[in-house]
Amino acid sequence: MDYRKKLAWLIAVSTLCRIIIAWSLELGNTEAYYWVLSNRLQLNYFDHPPMVAWLIRLTTLNGALHHELFVRLGAIIAAGICTWLIYRLGSVIHSARAGWFAAVLYTTSIYATMGAGIYIIPDSPQMIFWLASLIVLVKLMNGSTDGRKSREQWCLFGLLTGLCIMSKVHGAVIWAGALAYMLVYDRQKLKDPFVYVSLAITLVIISPIIIWNIDHNFAAYKYHSGRVDLTQGQIDPVGFVKMLVKVIISTGPIHYVLIVIAVLLAFKGKLGLDQKAGRVLLLCNLPLVILILVISLFRETMSHWPGPPLSALLVLPAVWLAGRLEPAGGKLLPVLKIAVAYAIFMGAVEALTINYLPGTTSVAQGMRIGADDATVDMYGWKHAGETYDSVYRAVVAKHLIDARAPVIVTSWVPAAHVDYYITSRTGQETFALGNIDSLHQYYWLNDDKRHLRIGDDAWYVIPSNMFDYQTFNKLTASFNSFAPDLMFSQYRSGMVCKRFYIFRLIGYKGDRAFK
DSSP states (O other), rough: HHHHHHHHHHHHHHHHHHHHHHHOOOOOHHHHHHHHHHTOOOOSSSSSSSSHHHHHHHHTTTOOOSSHHHHOOOOOHHHHHHHHHHHHHHHHHTTHHHHHHHHHHHHOHIIIIITTTTTTHHHHHHHHHHHHHHHHHHHHHHSSSSSSHHHHHHHHHHHHHHHHHHGGGGHHHHHHHHHHHHHHGGOOOGGGGGHHHHHHHHHHHHHHHHHHHTTTTTTTHHHHHHTTTGOOHHHHHHHHHHHHHHHHHHHHHHHHHHHHHHHHHHHOOOOOOOOOOOOOHHHHHHHHHHHHHTTTTTSSSOOOTTTTHHHHHHHHHHHHHHOOOOOOGGOOHHHEEEEHHHHHHHHHHHHHHHHOSSOOSSSOGGGGTTTTTTTTTSHHHHHHHHHHHHHHHHHTTTTTOTTTOOOSSSSSHHHHHHHIIIIIHHHHOOESSSHHHHHTHHHGGGGGGGOOTOOOOOEEEEEGGGOOOOHHHHHHEEEEOOOEEEEEEEEEEEEEEEEEEEEEEEEEEEEEEEE
């Protein structure tokens, strides 16, 4: 079988599908936020290391290409590269057939093909370095500790894991798995000085993360450690089940079951896989999956957190399937056909739901219509930007407000959407009022902007699904008065899904209400 040719077609077709979906959907909250960060390049940010921001800056050609497709293009390209990398991983540890099955499983995983393959998130670039570092590590653990090739591979491993961590800090588990393997199974390799050269390379690469946290009073560390602090939560079995269901759906039910079967077979030594490779893959991936599931017993967790290790573990069921009979003519095994059908179905459902679901699934009414309906987060912002632009120009033309008056934001959501779809049209700036936990990187973005002075006017734009009376009361208390300039409804398939409110805030008094 010419698996490389089949792989090329798989990457080409899946890339085309991703481009179509990426073109048709407005940005999500986090995507718009990372676009904002890409306009202010730094060596680290409050939420994550800088790789995703650098990638967006590259694919938008230094911010010149203002379209959702170009913001997401890095994720689409990364997904194609990762499909090739997991094929290589499967080929290295077993066979080209295993690599092909791994590529199919990866492409049909909802997390891999959409969560990190269409939507631009830190996981998008991280998956490249995650898979590449595993390939190098498997070769290192199977090879000799002597020779130039080994030294080069250790240096490459240090580089790749450093870049993996610079995408998202939990990439450090790759190093943890490598050290655990050597401590338990091959202590002789710990005598190789290039192991420590490799580790030093990683530490140099990730030093901006450490320096940033020192300079900012460990703000990022405090925030993220608080999200996983088990001492602050009680056992929540319902939350755990919800999290597990979300992980299964985002991974793919077929994929998840295959991973569980393959992991169990690997522990029993019945997977038909080289023992060293199996141990490396399990030690570098499985502990993080287990840790996140344990945390979800006590705290709310996100379904994409175990995405990278679960995606890498797809190579294990690929090995298992490669050892089974393949139908004549090189056709896919039935289980893989089901996985393909699931991916196509879920992709179509998500795109159609966001763009065409009648109205909203929210039960909220009045000022908060659309609240708790995630499908409206990525809908209606283009229309809102056009409408606000008309209101803004009309009010400025009547000399009712200074053209430079900023748009006030009180949380990173929906501040980034406001920046991408609204102020990018009018040339205004956003100005943040609030604390670090609500503003995230916006807390520091004010430093480069014209500050509000006593007596200044401003704007406030908020969609109904994110409207909060307490925040609105704090905001209006910071100004002498306010004027509601426009409230307009947005329709989806002929039914109201949410509303937008545009306020003029008159006479700034100070932000004591937000202290």
